[in-house]
Amino acid sequence: MFANPLSGQHAGWTLHAVHICARLIGVAVLSAVIAVSAQPEALASAALAGGVVLLLGWPGRSAVLRGLGAVNAFVVLLWLVVPFSGSGAVLHRLGPVAVHADGVALALKATLRANAIACLLLGLIVATPLHVLVKGMESLRIPEKLCAMLYFCVRYVQDIREMHNRLQTAAALRCFVPACNRHTWHTVGNMFAMTVVRSLDQAHRVHQAMQLRGYDGSFRRLPLPGMARWDWLALAVLLAVAAGLVALECNLLELIRD
Incomplete structure (x- = not known):
């Protein structure tokens, strides 16, 4: 059984028991890093990290199939167009149409990027009750x-x-x-x-x-409980993963090694 996300007390460590603010910050930072990444190593690592997060925060088979299905339906359209619209080396010819290496690379990067972010959202956010998600957003001073x-x-x-x-x-x-x-x-x-x-x-x-009923544009809600040490630890892990992706993107590891 998952702990009550509003209680602040976690009987066991699961992604669903992590404080909603920690999850929102983590998924926002990771998504921003993945969105601007272009190195294949960074994107492959992001997809792997997203898969691990999805397994740890498994929201259910139907939710995963719907979420990844919607994302990859768009990805399939990219693969039907982008590989044929490049201008680099030709990998293969299908009659009058040529498959370009840079087009394939661009489509592959888009596939990794889209699935990595989708897995993060499915593992960290999708299974969260709506009222908890909104309270977390308000706690982070979102308008x-x-x-x-x-x-x-x-x-x-x-x-x-x-x-x-x-x-x-x-x-x-x-x-x-x-x-x-x-x-x-x-x-x-x-x-x-x-x-x-x-x-x-x-x-x-x-x-x-x-x-x-007295609604004046704002909801009257009880404040969320503070973040426990496990919440801070989970947030630190998510931010460390984001820092690792930045290091891979900027080749910082090779610079340090040199």
């Missing part, structure tokens, strides 16, 4: 309006999806069959417009209900 936007988007995106599903069900009950014709585009446009209109109506109702 309160951004925190509120995140909270309401995550909270009500499922409601918007349900509205759209109801419209799709209503259309199916009326024997609507999508096709590439004017009637289909007209129906799809109406469904999209009705989803937007109903979402705006619900947003107004939610805002009015919150105002009746």
Whole structure:
């Protein structure tokens, strides 16, 4: 069993038991370092570190499949375009199209970078309850309006999806069959417009209900407990990994050795 992330007391060391502020700082620093890294050694090490973090903070099979599936669907599109758009040495020819070495290298770097950051987010953030995540962001002095936007988007995106599903069900009950014709585009446009209109109506109702309950633009929350020594240790490890990636990126190890 994982410890309560709000309790500050950890029965055992797991990534989910680490203080949310430590995890947010660690994932932000590591993601920034990985995003600007270009050396293959640094990116490969980042992907390895991301895999270890994902295993230690395993959020569940379905969450991993959805997260990595969405990321790698975009990566596949890159591999279908980028290797053929380089200007360096030609590795292979597929008829009139040439596969360039610099294009393959660029696509490989993008693959490692995207999967490393995705694994960090899946292992450190995804399994965190929404209210804990928002409280951690507020504790780090992230603007309160951004925190509120995140909270309401995550909270009500499922409601918007349900509205759209109801419209799709209503259309199916009326024997609507999508096709590439004017009637289909007209129906799809109406469904999209009705989803937007109903979402705006619900947003107004939610805002009015919150105002009746005294909402003035800020949430009244209890402060998070302080970080324990294990939280500081976990943060130090994450920052040490980031420092190691910087060293690999800047070839500091070779400079020290020389």
